[in-house]
Amino acid sequence: MISKFSSLFFELRESLGMSFIAIRANKMRSALTTLGIVIGIVSVTLMGTAIEGLNRAFKDNISKIGADNLYVQKFAWFQNDNWWKFRNRKDIKMEHFYAVQNQVSTANLITPVVGTGISVQYRSNDVAGVFAVGTSDQFFPLNNMNVEYGRLFTEAEAFGGRPVVVIGSEVAAKIFPQESGIGKNIKVGSHTYKCIGILEKQGSFLGMFSLDNRVFLPINSFFPRYGSERGIQIHAKAADPKNLDETAEELRGILRKARRVPPNQEDDFAINQQDLFIQTFNAIGLVIAGIGLFITTLSLFVGAIGIMNIMFVTVKERTKEIGIRKAIGAKRRTILLQFLIESSMLSLLGGLVGIIISYPLSLLINQIIPTSMPILIVLISILISLLVGVISGLLPAMRAAKMDPVEALRYE
Amino acid sequence: MPNVINIKNLSKFYEMGDQTVHALDNISISIDRGEYVAIMGPSGSGKSTLMNMIGCLDSPTTGLYQFNDVNVSSMTDDELARIRNKEIGFVFQTFNLLARSNALHNVELPLIYSGMGKFDRHNRAKQSLAHVGLENRMHHKPNELSGGQRQRVAIARALVTRPSIILADEPTGNLDTKTGDEIMQLFEELHLEGNTIIIVTHEEYIAEHAHRIIRVRDGKVERDEKVLKASK
Numbered sequence: 001m002i003s004k005f006s007s008l009f010f011e012l013r014e015s016l017g018m019s020f021i022a023i024r025a026n027k028m029r030s031a032l033t034t035l036g037i038v039i040g041i042v043s044v045t046l047m048g049t050a051i052e053g054l055n056r057a058f059k060d061n062i063s064k065i066g067a068d069n070l071y072v073q074k075f076a077w078f079q080n081d082n083w084w085k086f087r088n089r090k091d092i093k094m095e096h097f098y099a100v101q102n103q104v105s106t107a108n109l110i111t112p113v114v115g116t117g118i119s120v121q122y123r124s125n126d127v128a129g130v131f132a133v134g135t136s137d138q139f140f141p142l143n144n145m146n147v148e149y150g151r152l153f154t155e156a157e158a159f160g161g162r163p164v165v166v167i168g169s170e171v172a173a174k175i176f177p178q179e180s181g182i183g184k185n186i187k188v189g190s191h192t193y194k195c196i197g198i199l200e201k202q203g204s205f206l207g208m209f210s211l212d213n214r215v216f217l218p219i220n221s222f223f224p225r226y227g228s229e230r231g232i233q234i235h236a237k238a239a240d241p242k243n244l245d246e247t248a249e250e251l252r253g254i255l256r257k258a259r260r261v262p263p264n265q266e267d268d269f270a271i272n273q274q275d276l277f278i279q280t281f282n283a284i285g286l287v288i289a290g291i292g293l294f295i296t297t298l299s300l301f302v303g304a305i306g307i308m309n310i311m312f313v314t315v316k317e318r319t320k321e322i323g324i325r326k327a328i329g330a331k332r333r334t335i336l337l338q339f340l341i342e343s344s345m346l347s348l349l350g351g352l353v354g355i356i357i358s359y360p361l362s363l364l365i366n367q368i369i370p371t372s373m374p375i376l377i378v379l380i381s382i383l384i385s386l387l388v389g390v391i392s393g394l395l396p397a398m399r400a401a402k403m404d405p406v407e408a409l410r411y412e
Numbered sequence: 413m414p415n416v417i418n419i420k421n422l423s424k425f426y427e428m429g430d431q432t433v434h435a436l437d438n439i440s441i442s443i444d445r446g447e448y449v450a451i452m453g454p455s456g457s458g459k460s461t462l463m464n465m466i467g468c469l470d471s472p473t474t475g476l477y478q479f480n481d482v483n484v485s486s487m488t489d490d491e492l493a494r495i496r497n498k499e500i501g502f503v504f505q506t507f508n509l510l511a512r513s514n515a516l517h518n519v520e521l522p523l524i525y526s527g528m529g530k531f532d533r534h535n536r537a538k539q540s541l542a543h544v545g546l547e548n549r550m551h552h553k554p555n556e557l558s559g560g561q562r563q564r565v566a567i568a569r570a571l572v573t574r575p576s577i578i579l580a581d582e583p584t585g586n587l588d589t590k591t592g593d594e595i596m597q598l599f600e601e602l603h604l605e606g607n608t609i610i611i612v613t614h615e616e617y618i619a620e621h622a623h624r625i626i627r628v629r630d631g632k633v634e635r636d637e638k639v640l641k642a643s644k
């Protein structure tokens with residue numbers, strides 16, 4: 001029994017050694033053969049990396065769109081079809097906000113939001129490309145935002161249109177590099193505002209859009225200075241997160257009435273919520289997985305056929321060797337294992353090359369969405385390539401194992 | 413002396429289209445332990461077929477073959493492989509070494525198949541190579557060796573498992589006369605050490621090394637005679 005196991009072990013060792021020699025003896029052929037596997041494994045690892053990054057971005061960002069927040073906007077998120085149908089929609093105006101404010105009962109925070117790109121200046125420090133947001137005091141609790149220095153503006157300041165501003169940390173760092181900005185007068189566009197608060201760092205959204213590169217102005221100071229005809233959004237936080245749909249329904253009713261939408265017509269506005277993001281993220285993930293899976297399966301299939309083909313050639317070329325081995329005592333199992341190991345090593349080699357190629361490519365993906373190659377995907381790739389090797393080697397190895405020793409020895 | 417090989421009414425037929433080739437036709441032979449036998453006969457007479465049969469590489473169409481008193485005719489492929497590994501040492505006309513492996517690995521291979529540990533295996537293989545005078549060619553590949561040296565490696569490989577018999581099918585067929593003589597000298601020594609040797613040859617002078625000559629023709633034993641050795 002012991003000798004049975006040890007002979008199996010020594011046979012495996014010998015086969016492993018011989019497979020390296022055989023692969024090295026046919027470098028070019030081996031490289032070309034494994035190309036399909038290489039591509040398959042590259043696609044598996046990149047798909048895994050991209051999905052990992054997407055999940056990470058999802059987790060990081062989804063919390064920035066509160067689960068119980070509703071966003072009343074002119075258009076729905078992620079809806080790019082039927083643009084022509086929606087393009088004539090009326091803007092959402094302050095009158096709609098006041099209607100909601102007066103009537104709503106299932107939302108405890110509600111704020112108008114309007115914005116524009118602008119430059120901000122303090123003495124010689126001039127920062128362009130800042131996003132100015134006109135809103136009310138309720139914007140900050142609604143988005144879990146707080147000041148690091150100073151204070152937020154009040155309801156009275158917001159609706160009284162006072163010239164005070166709360167600025168994002170990134171803007172603050174640029175215009176007040178040395179000193180504290182609280183109490184200083186800054187220019188937002190061409191108008192003077194007194195800086196009363198600097199916000200805590202918020203990070204970015206999807207790694208593209210910095211949330212700290214914004215300044216927040218009282219809503220009623222925004223309109224007269226930066227355009228009173230601008231449309232707004234209405235952000236609301238449901239009083240009871242479990243009844244988000246109920247709040248959405250209530251908002252819908254109020255807005256339809258305020259905007260005089262006839263009963264038989266569709267809404268001329270949209271109520272967006274986090275759920276839409278989740279759905280879109282899942283959809284993107286699914287598309288990546290689908291494409292990745294398709295490329296992977298296809299190239300692994302091509303790779304498997306390639307390996308099978310080359311293994312048939314190898315078995316044929318080495319008929320004499322098989323005969324010799326059988327003559328000196330190789331069992332069927334021995335020969336079977338030898339060629340299975342060779343095809344597995346060939347495939348594994350392709351897999352490893354694929355992983356090595358994927359690594360710099362995963363760093364490229366990292367430039368778009370923060371991610372890293374998951375170690376699990378590396379292990380899975382190694383497993384897949386081994387499996388493909390075994391499967392594609394099976395038929396050729398069986399042919400080798402079944403050879404008649406006398407005929408094999410006579411082969412020239 | 414016990415029989416190593418006991419063949420009774422053994423035949424091997426090949427169906428070639430509508431005609432049957434009688435490669436071996438109702439042959440009966442027995443060979444004792446320690447014998448040195450030469451098998452002779454014209455080309456196509458069935459010598460190699462007989463050798464393959466004795467070496468458990470091939471199985472008979474009909475008839476009985478007992479090896480060390482065990483009936484081999486009914487054995488499975490893997491049981492035959494075990495016998496080939498442990499009991500039989502093959503030497504071929506074309507050497508049949510693994511081209512990509514050095515002499516040592518070629519000689520070690522049967523021991524790998526029998527599950528011997530690395531240390532013992534190395535020692536045995538080195539001993540065997542030393543036995544054929546190649547202790548300083550262990551790491552040479554076959555294409556780095558002369559024909560005679562290759563055949564010595566093949567003999568070392570045949571010896572390494574200490575088999576019951578050594579079978580050599582025209583071992584000097586690819587060698588010049590002088591080198592062939594050296595190889596025959598080696599077989600002579602192996603026989604003196606107690607090995608059972610069966611050798612196929614075309615050459616009378618080579619057969620004369622043996623102590624018994626079996627002549628075959630058309631798959632039948634034509635003559636089976638002891639060689640009288642005046643000098644020995």
Ligand SMILES: Nc1ncnc2c1ncn2[C@@H]1O[C@H](COP(=O)(O)OP(=O)(O)OP(=O)(O)O)[C@@H](O)[C@H]1O
Nearest residue numbers: 426428433434435454455456457458459460461462
């Ligand atoms: N696989 C086979 N299929 C058909 N016929 C075969 C096969 N193997 C051998 N034979 C036939 O069996 C006969 C004996 O062949 P074998 O190889 O034993 O001859 P041999 O005595 O070794 O000849 P040589 O001296 O030329 O080596 C020949 O007629 C040969 O054609």
Ligand SMILES: [Mg+2]
Nearest residue numbers: 459460461581
């Ligand atoms: Mg022959």
